[in-house]
Amino acid sequence: MKIIYSCFGGAHSSIVTSGIHMGYLPMNSSATTEEILTTPFYDKAPNIEVGKPLYMGKDKKNYSIYAMGMGHARNYYTKMLYEFYNEITYNHKKDIIFINVTSLLNNYTRLGGFMSRRLNIVPLGRPLTVYGIKRNYNHFIELVQNVKETI
Amino acid sequence: MRIIYTYKKNRYAAYKAAYLHLGIDINLIGNTKDIKEDIKPYYLGLDKDLNEVYISNSGRNTNIFNNIILGLSNIYDEDIKTINFN
Numbered sequence: 001m002k003i004i005y006s007c008f009g010g011a012h013s014s015i016v017t018s019g020i021h022m023g024y025l026p027m028n029s030s031a032t033t034e035e036i037l038t039t040p041f042y043d044k045a046p047n048i049e050v051g052k053p054l055y056m057g058k059d060k061k062n063y064s065i066y067a068m069g070m071g072h073a074r075n076y077y078t079k080m081l082y083e084f085y086n087e088i089t090y091n092h093k094k095d096i097i098f099i100n101v102t103s104l105l106n107n108y109t110r111l112g113g114f115m116s117r118r119l120n121i122v123p124l125g126r127p128l129t130v131y132g133i134k135r136n137y138n139h140f141i142e143l144v145q146n147v148k149e150t151i
Numbered sequence: 152m153r154i155i156y157t158y159k160k161n162r163y164a165a166y167k168a169a170y171l172h173l174g175i176d177i178n179l180i181g182n183t184k185d186i187k188e189d190i191k192p193y194y195l196g197l198d199k200d201l202n203e204v205y206i207s208n209s210g211r212n213t214n215i216f217n218n219i220i221l222g223l224s225n226i227y228d229e230d231i232k233t234i235n236f237n
Contacts, residue, residue: 002226051218053226068222073211076190077219080210083191084220088153088229 001063002096003151004053006078007105010069011045012113012129013140017101018056018067020144027144030137036130043116043126045069051077063151074100099147104139108132152202152230155192157209157216162186164236169195169206213237 003021007014019025019039026035036042041054050069058064070077078098085096109132116125133140154172158165162183170177173196192207209216217233224231 048214049218050212051215051222053222064226066226068219069215070219071212071215073215076210077215079190080192080207081219081223083189085223085227087191087194088223089227 001061001151002066003063003147004066004068004096004098005101006068006070006074006098007100007102008069008071008074009045009047009050009113009117010052010054010067011041011043011117012109012133013101013105014067014069015039015042015054015056016133016137017099017104017140017144018065020140021065021147022057022059024056027141030134033127033130033134036133037126041067043113043122043129045117047117068098074102097151099143101140101143104136104143106132106136108135152200152232153205153224154198154202155205155207155220155231155233157207157213157233157235159209159213159235159237161236162208165206168234168236169204173198173204209235209237 005014005017020027024039025031050071053066053068056065056067109129112125112128112132115121116129156165156169166180166183167177170180188208192205195204195206198204213235220231220233
């Protein structure tokens with residue numbers, strides 16, 4: 001089974017969610033700034049690489065976890081990927097799930113991500129994304145718990 | 152191998168290239184505005200080397216489309232090539 005967390009740029013919310021899923025970030029308490037910043041691929045994906053699935057590792061159930069950015073047209077690309085996946089793996093067991101985590105974003109992370117990734121003002125944008133992530137961290141935990149219980 | 156001809160606005164160019172690739176008479180394309188658009192890459196046929204030829208709308212961002220398709224091909228170890236007509 002492959003679980004792909006998707007967001008706008010594949011640099012913040014999907015990375016944090018997959019980091020919580022993988023155990024890189026705590027599930028019982030709020031994460032510290034250092035923990036968030038040291039998550040693999042956090043605030044790293046350049047614009048040109050939006051859309052590439054970033055492999056985060058295998059979880060305890062041996063599921064492969066990925067994070068991916070899909071830009072503005074997330075719904076279109078998600079549908080297209082499911083359809084194309086059915087086309088190329090017609091003889092395999094269906095084993096892929098896309099989870100959109102954009103709804104967990106708040107305006108702090110949006111603004112910070114825009115400043116850091118688009119405008120390249122990293123010293124200002126990156127701390128703002130961390131602040132926004134920390135404010136909504138409970139929602140990220142809830143989502144991961146929900147995913148782990150249902151899959 | 153799978154070859155996907157993608158377009159954003161210039162649908163006719165992508166269809167023409169795909170038809171030429173498959174050796175089909177391009178006069179059969181007709182008016183591409185009348186073609187119903189699928190979200191998934193639309194399968195057109197097999198070429199002489201047994202490559203599967205598809206045609207697809209690349210959505211809002213061709214670069215993201217290419218990355219997503221190539222990412223999926225890496226995950227499933229498939230050989231996929233995209234050719235863009237914007």
